[in-house]
Amino acid sequence: MFHLFQRDGALIRGVPSFFLDTLSTHLLPASLPARFSLCPMPQTIILSLETPAYGGETIGRLPPDENGRRKAVFVPYALPGERVRVHLVEEKRGYARAELLEVLMPAPERIPPRCPHFTHCGGCHYQHIPYEAQLHLKTNLLREQLQRIGRIAEPPVQPIVPSPEPWRYRNHVQFHLTADGQLGFRAPRSEEVIPIQKCYLLHPTISEVWPHLEIEPLPGLERVALRVGDDDDLMLMLESHDPQPPEFSVDFPLSAMYLGPQGRNLLAGYPDQQISVLGRTFQVSAGAFFQVNVPVAGQMVTHVLEHLPLDTHTTALDLYCGVGLFSAFLAERVGRLIGVEENPWACEDFTVNLDAFDHVALYEAPVEMALPHLREAHPQVVVLDPPRSGVGRDTLKELLALQAEVIAYIS
Incomplete structure (x- = not known):
């Protein structure tokens, strides 16, 4: 997301996030695991959903309480206008959260998600609507938040610049490990690691290699990361609390770095990669951040320079x-x-x-x-x-x- 401010604080330009998190199905399995702290009295209810909220949730309303107030309920993986069956999993003084069990009346724009892990892994929020509809939704969300939170009556929100490629664009991924060493992502609002077999957001080079990685769940090992650079150059990064690097062998043509509390240890290959944006090549070391969508990084740079x-x-x-x-x-x-x-x-x-x-x-x-x-x-x-x-x-x-x-x- 790019915002440009004048000295007096007035927003003069805003472009919503280039971030693409592309994600439920028309009918969701009733066995979806609860990943939130439970309400004192869990309930299954039917809601009519009204307005979208940040992070892929949609707001419905509980029946009026004794004071006539209708508490907002945040429902993930749902859309405005849908009628849904949900399970209340968290209730606060001013709002509640629910888990989506079934879509009883779908919105016209709802589509089947591409990924089998959608709603289980916490990586995506909008795969149940087309990409063009995602852009429209995010534009409206940004405008509403600038009005409600920023107190800007008429925010000059510009059209979103779409990602050139809505799938297979991420040049960097961080996995967590299950207790038995499977690679996965954290579940929504949870520390639970969901093992995955496929991710449609990852660069093809990463997708080709990661299913073949065999990582022993060593004590202290927090994350396993992969990043692809120019010419499909691949780097594996192991992040751990253990100061002692593990024994390491690799059958793939990649570099590997151990990131521990005492610094970095090169396990194989080279300590950095080359990544090019708009004709300029950058050295990017293991442990240093770089934009995960390189074509969009170029668009962001161009946009900033123009304004x-x-x-x-x-x-x-x-x-x-x-x-x-x-x-x-x-x-x-x-x-x-x-x-x-x-x-x-x-x-x-x-x-x-x-x-x-x-x-x-x-x-x-x-x-x-x-x-x-x-x-x-x-x-x-x-x-x-x-x-x-x-x-x-x-x-x-x-x-x-x-x-x-x-x-x-x-x-």
Whole structure:
């Protein structure tokens, strides 16, 4: 998602997320496991659903209570206008959550999901509607949230730029392990790992290799990640709390890195990959973040550059700059660029990727610690692409204290 703000805080442009999480079926199995904390008195009820909510849920209403209030019920994998049978699994003072059991009256746009793991694995939310309908739904959600939460009466939300490829686009995946060593994803709102046999979002090279991986569920092993770079170069990353790397052998042409509490240990191949965006090649090390949809990464860079006032007199900040994706293109257009990143491996990559520019500086520190020291730089433009957790309130205050003319927030 790209937002562009003027100094007075008014949103002047917003484009919903390029993120594609593509996901229930017309009739869902009644044996869907409950993955939420149970209500004191679990109930199965029938609801008529009204409005969409963030994260693939749709809102229905319980019958009026003694005060005439109708509590909102959030139902996943359902659509506005549907009549559904649900199981209440969590009830709070102001709202409730339910598990979808059966669609009694489907919406016209409902389609069968492509993936057999849909509704069980927590990776996708919208496979039960066509991609074009997903874009329309997300556009309306963004507009509604800017009105309701942002208090912007008429948010100028622009049409979504669709992903060139809605399937098989992810160049990076993180698996968790079941107790017996099967690779899988976490269930919705749960720590339970659901073993999977197929994922239609993964790059073909990853899909070809991962089913053949045999990973022993060693103590401390948290995640198993795969990332594909240029020329289908593949890297395996094992993330663990155990400081001792495991014995390792591989029959595939890939690199492998162990990411432990004491740093990285190269198990096979090379410690980094090359990933190209808009004709520029980036070094990306194991443990450093890079956009998972490379074609869309290029679209985001192009969009940012088209809407920022950049010239050789501009000082720009790139917060959460990672390996320098946005910095590399900004540096060609500004007089001074300062990046801020705390991941040490990403910082090493940034130094390599921006080596050709002598007007670029890098702060290796958390953004919230670096911002107070950057006021004297008087940046006119700030670009930030924070992690999924977003930006904390105190960090936002420091960001506004910079009094930059334009802030571009990518999420």
